[in-house]
Amino acid sequence: MVIASSPTPQTLPLKVRWEKLPEDYKLPNDPVDNITQPALAAALTDSLSQAGRIADTALTLTNYGVCATVNDRIVVKAPDWAYVPQTTVARAEIERSYTPRLEGDIPAIVMEFVSETEGGEYSSKPTHPPGKWFFYESVLQIPYYAIFEPVSGDLELYRLNDAGRYTAQVREENGLYWVESMQLFLGTWQGEREQRQGYWLRWWDAQGQLLLWGIERANQEAQRAEQEAQRAEQEAQRAEQEAQRAERLRAQLRAAGIEPTD
Numbered sequence: 001m002v003i004a005s006s007p008t009p010q011t012l013p014l015k016v017r018w019e020k021l022p023e024d025y026k027l028p029n030d031p032v033d034n035i036t037q038p039a040l041a042a043a044l045t046d047s048l049s050q051a052g053r054i055a056d057t058a059l060t061l062t063n064y065g066v067c068a069t070v071n072d073r074i075v076v077k078a079p080d081w082a083y084v085p086q087t088t089v090a091r092a093e094i095e096r097s098y099t100p101r102l103e104g105d106i107p108a109i110v111m112e113f114v115s116e117t118e119g120g121e122y123s124s125k126p127t128h129p130p131g132k133w134f135f136y137e138s139v140l141q142i143p144y145y146a147i148f149e150p151v152s153g154d155l156e157l158y159r160l161n162d163a164g165r166y167t168a169q170v171r172e173e174n175g176l177y178w179v180e181s182m183q184l185f186l187g188t189w190q191g192e193r194e195q196r197q198g199y200w201l202r203w204w205d206a207q208g209q210l211l212l213w214g215i216e217r218a219n220q221e222a223q224r225a226e227q228e229a230q231r232a233e234q235e236a237q238r239a240e241q242e243a244q245r246a247e248r249l250r251a252q253l254r255a256a257g258i259e260p261t262d
Contacts, residue, residue: 040150059094153198
């Protein structure tokens with residue numbers, strides 16, 4: 001499959017092919033910049049999973065190669081996090097990398113977490129190897145691109161417009177970004193998870209309800225169970241007090257020479 005883009009001031013026409021990565025292609029084995037990035041990515045996936053929003057055929061990508069052949073040269077980028085609504089091949093076929101259109105949907109959203117190492121999140125370099133911004137916008141044409149700075153909590157969200165260019169999105173009145181392709185709000189949240197205190201990316205549903213992590217859901221269930229146990233204990237105490245009052249009344253009636261009827 002070949003998709004040609006119209007010429008723009010930034011680049012010549014592109015020839016894009018969606019081909020499976022050759023088995024002998026050596027993928028880069030670069031380590032992640034720091035331990036924060038995997039934790040941020042896992043948190044995003046965790047809440048989606050807990051809410052039942054990851055279908056069996058969906059795919060979440062964390063520092064995982066997304067491929068395309070651009071002007072006859074293979075390009076592989078590994079976003080810090082991305083969500084693919086549906087894959088069309090067996091999971092074993094995409095163990096090394098993922099090629100959109102050939103093996104499933106274009107990602108609904110892609111994210112990069114800014115680190116101390118310059119990662120080129122804003123690079124629109126069109127020549128090989130292309131910059132991340134250019135690859136996500138002009139080659140893959142991913143509907144949403146989020147750039148998150150974990151230390152400051154700054155979040156930018158860009159949406160692909162009708163002209164095929166990313167435009168900055170404005171937060172809704174609730175302070176969150178609406179992500180149409182996910183049917184969810186995206187925003188920042190400050191707190192602790194896995195011994196990391198700081199800013200996190202979180203999902204909220206269309207009604208503005210926070211999608212919980214597994215540990216939060218477990219704590220919520222534990223609190224609910226404890227409250228139920230307390231209510232049951234209070235009911236048992238009330239029943240015992242009622243029985244004691246009834247027994248005292250019967251004793252008073254007998255002392256007065258009256259035999260209780262019940």
